Amino acid sequence: MQKEHLDPTILVIFGATGDLAGHRLIPALNRLYKRKLLPKSISIVGFARSEFSHEQFRKKIEPPGISKEWNKFAKKIYYMSGNFTNENDFKKLAKLLVKLESKNHSCANRLFYFATLPSHYHTISHALDKSGLLVGCRIHKRQTRVVIEKPFGSDLKSAKKLDETLEKYFSESQIYRIDHYLGKETVQNILTVRFANSIFEPIWNRKYIDHIQISSLEERGIENRGAFYEQTGAIRDVVQNHMMQLVAHIAMEAPHDLSATAIRDERAKVIKQIRMPKAKEMKNSLAAGQYAKYRAEPNIHPKSTVETFAALKLHVDNPRWQGVPFYLRAGKKLKSKITEISIHFKRPLPDLFGGQPDIPNVLNFEIHPNEGLFLDIAAKFPGFGIRLHPVTMELGYHSAFQGEFPEAYERLLLDFIEGDQRLFARSDEIEYSWKYIDEIEKYLKKTRVSVYPAGSWGPEGSDKLIKKDQRQWHIR
Numbered sequence: 001m002q003k004e005h006l007d008p009t010i011l012v013i014f015g016a017t018g019d020l021a022g023h024r025l026i027p028a029l030n031r032l033y034k035r036k037l038l039p040k041s042i043s044i045v046g047f048a049r050s051e052f053s054h055e056q057f058r059k060k061i062e063p064p065g066i067s068k069e070w071n072k073f074a075k076k077i078y079y080m081s082g083n084f085t086n087e088n089d090f091k092k093l094a095k096l097l098v099k100l101e102s103k104n105h106s107c108a109n110r111l112f113y114f115a116t117l118p119s120h121y122h123t124i125s126h127a128l129d130k131s132g133l134l135v136g137c138r139i140h141k142r143q144t145r146v147v148i149e150k151p152f153g154s155d156l157k158s159a160k161k162l163d164e165t166l167e168k169y170f171s172e173s174q175i176y177r178i179d180h181y182l183g184k185e186t187v188q189n190i191l192t193v194r195f196a197n198s199i200f201e202p203i204w205n206r207k208y209i210d211h212i213q214i215s216s217l218e219e220r221g222i223e224n225r226g227a228f229y230e231q232t233g234a235i236r237d238v239v240q241n242h243m244m245q246l247v248a249h250i251a252m253e254a255p256h257d258l259s260a261t262a263i264r265d266e267r268a269k270v271i272k273q274i275r276m277p278k279a280k281e282m283k284n285s286l287a288a289g290q291y292a293k294y295r296a297e298p299n300i301h302p303k304s305t306v307e308t309f310a311a312l313k314l315h316v317d318n319p320r321w322q323g324v325p326f327y328l329r330a331g332k333k334l335k336s337k338i339t340e341i342s343i344h345f346k347r348p349l350p351d352l353f354g355g356q357p358d359i360p361n362v363l364n365f366e367i368h369p370n371e372g373l374f375l376d377i378a379a380k381f382p383g384f385g386i387r388l389h390p391v392t393m394e395l396g397y398h399s400a401f402q403g404e405f406p407e408a409y410e411r412l413l414l415d416f417i418e419g420d421q422r423l424f425a426r427s428d429e430i431e432y433s434w435k436y437i438d439e440i441e442k443y444l445k446k447t448r449v450s451v452y453p454a455g456s457w458g459p460e461g462s463d464k465l466i467k468k469d470q471r472q473w474h475i476r
Contacts (some may be wrong), residue, residue, distance in 0.1 A: 006039035007142065008108035009417055010097055012317055015115035016046025016079065017060070020149070025115065026061050026077075028409035033073045036408075037414055042107065043100045046079040047093060054078050084116075086121045090131035097133065107137035111416065113147045118162065121148060125169040134169060147176045147416055150241050151232065152425070155441070156434040163427045172427060176416050181242040182423040183408030185397060187365045190249045190341070191263075193365075193373065200363075201254070203345070205320045210346045213474050214246050216330040217338045221291065221454070222308070226299030233306045235288075235440060238330040244271055244433040245425065246341055248324055251316050260421040264429065271432040275315045282443045284468065285313040287461030289452045291333035307449050308332045311462040312440070313469075327466055329473070333454040339367035342474045353378075356388040364476050371405075372396035374476060 011029075013021050057079035062070060080096055082089030101107050101352055110133060114121055125146075128134050136142035148166070153159030161356050164200050166175055181187055194200055203209070216238055222229045229237070248267035255262035277285065288307040309331030316326065347362040359378035366372055373395040381389040397405065406414075415423055450459035457463075457473070466473055 006418065007140075008041035008101070008104055008106045009039045009111060010043045010045060010100055010108045011111045011113065011417070012045045012047055012093070012097075013113045013115055014047050014084070014120070017048040018052045018115055020115045021046065021113075022411050025113065025413070027063065028407060029450060030070065030073050031406070031410055032414055034069050034436045036244050038060055039417065041104045041106060042076055042417075043104070043108070045093070045096065046077070047099075048148055049081065049083055051081045052079050074472070084120050084127065087127055087130055090127040090133065094131045094133050102408045107140050108135075109123045109142050109417075110136060110144045111147075112145070113416075115149065118151065118153075121162070122165045125166065129169050143174070143419065144170075145174045145176060145416065145419065146170055147178050149178055150179055150237065152241070152430045153171070153434060154231065154236060155436045156431060156438050159430055163431070173421070175427075176421060177425040177427075177430065178368075178416075179241055179245055179423075179425055180408040180412065181367075182245055182425075183406055183410075183412040184367055184371075186365050186371050186373070187246065187249060188411075188423070189373065190365060195254055206322055206324045206409055207325055208345055210344045211325045211469075211471060212250060212329045212344065213340075213342045213473075214243055214250075214329075215338055215340055215342075215473070216242060216455075217334045217336065218332045219334060219337045221294070221333045222297055222300075224298070226297050229308075230300060230304060230306055234308055234310045234330050234332070235437060235444070239310060239312070239328060240433050240437045241425070241430075242327050243330060243338075244436075245429075247271070247274070247314075247316070247328070248429070250341060250343070251321055251326075253320070258422070263422050264426045268426060268432060269427045270316060270318075271429055271436075271457070273316050274432075274436050275317045276436065277314070277439050277443070279443055282440070285465065286440060287311040287450075287459055288444055288447070289331070289450045289459030289461070291331075291454050292451055293454070294333075305449050306446065308451065308459045309334070309462070311458065311465050313465060314436075322363065325469065327471075327473075329458065329462060331458050335455055335457055336475075337368060338475060340476060341365040342368075342472075342476070344471075344474070346410050353386070353388055356386075359388055359390045362474065364474075366476060370396055371398065372400075378470075 013025060017204060052060065058074045058077055062074065080093055082093060097110065112128065114124060134144050136144050153162050194204060248270040251270045252266040257267045289309040290306065291308050294300060294308055295302055297470060311329035314326050343363040362376040364374040366374060375393045377391055377393065378388045379391040381387040412423060450461055452459040
């Protein structure tokens with residue numbers, strides 16, 4: 001039995017024949033169905049240009065080794081061929097939704113997933129509005145909502161323009177800007193660790209924390225995303241969204257409650273408080289690189305200066321974090337795939353164990369490869385005398401908890417269906433982030449991008465950036 005307390009729902013996926021829908025969205029919805037977490041009355045409608053019948057589309061997206069569960073789930077999936085610019089196609093879509101509501105004997109929440117290029121958002125929104133699909137049943141207080149994928153603009157100006165476009169048709173409470181990083185278990189656990197345990201929050205400040213590092217490193221290159229990557233680069237692709245959201249979660253003040261408004265208010269405050277970089281400071285606080293043979297990749301300009309790696313140091317100017325540097329790095333074609341946040345604590349004073357090895361206290365939130373929480377401490381080595389030895393206290397999720405964990409898109413899709421915006425970015429968070437990133441991009445246009453070997457840890461400038469502060473990059 002699926003969730004009976006959830007309102008009847010129709011989810012329309014625009015761009016339903018694309019990779020995102022086929023590889024992420026449909027599999028995630030299928031897993032939610034298996035877990036009995038979807039509304040009892042749900043219909044999923046794919047909309048794209050390709051010609052398919054309902055049955056042909058179901059066949060196209062079916063997973064290998066189909067089961068009885070899939071066959072039951074597939075009966076809830078429908079398809080309609082249409083063009084985003086054709087108003088008649090949207091009128092046909094409206095008739096299909098009415099037909100599905102009649103079949104289920106109830107009007108439904110109408111949810112729209114824009115799994116398309118951002119250039120289509122205005123066209124789709126306008127067509128939805130003209131066809132009456134954005135008006136829910138007022139008698140049963142049914143809602144309409146929309147999910148959009150990054151990029152949320154390419155700079156502050158375009159981000160504002162995107163918001164203005166969406167706000168013509170949707171209120172902020174209806175817009176869900178999805179960032180799959182926020183659906184990851186470790187990222188969600190940051191707030192729990194901080195605010196559900198009395199041992200961490202009292203020392204979560206500049207008095208006890210020396211610095212913070214956030215790394216998002218990938219082994220693979222750009223693969224078949226050459227045209228896209230030439231327009232973005234590592235800073236726009238990863239730093240502006242994923243990493244800024246991680247900074248916000250680590251640095252935010254305690255919300256007054258767990259509501260979406262309270263949590264997003266605190267995240268937005270942090271991003272707004274990030275110190276705006278000055279050109280003369282960026283020479284020592286930014287390192288950008290491009291992996292060797294990037295220019296030989298498909299759809300890449302032979303003289304491209306786009307960065308595939310970026311490392312930077314930033315500061316959050318508020319009383320809690322004054323003077324605490326945040327070191328961020330993200331890149332492709334590196335030695336290992338690693339995603340982690342590490343909190344580096346100051347050395348204890350006075351030092352009672354002079355002459356012993358320096359064993360720093362580091363709290364590590366590891367997102368990949370081993371999801372979990374790891375705390376490095378110093379302990380006495382067994383035996384005579386006092387000899388300090390590094391020890392790691394660990395909470396590996398897969399070893400500590402039984403069962404199958406939901407993937408990021410499962411969690412975020414369920415939140416979208418339930419109307420929970422806590423794990424979705426708000427417009428002011430996006431705009432504050434772009435304001436900061438725009439300054440970095442201005443500086444980057446005037447500098448040369450260093451080439452680094454594939455399979456390395458990035459350009460030499462990345463190490464110099466952190467070593468000049470007598471620190472080094474952390475890898476657990």
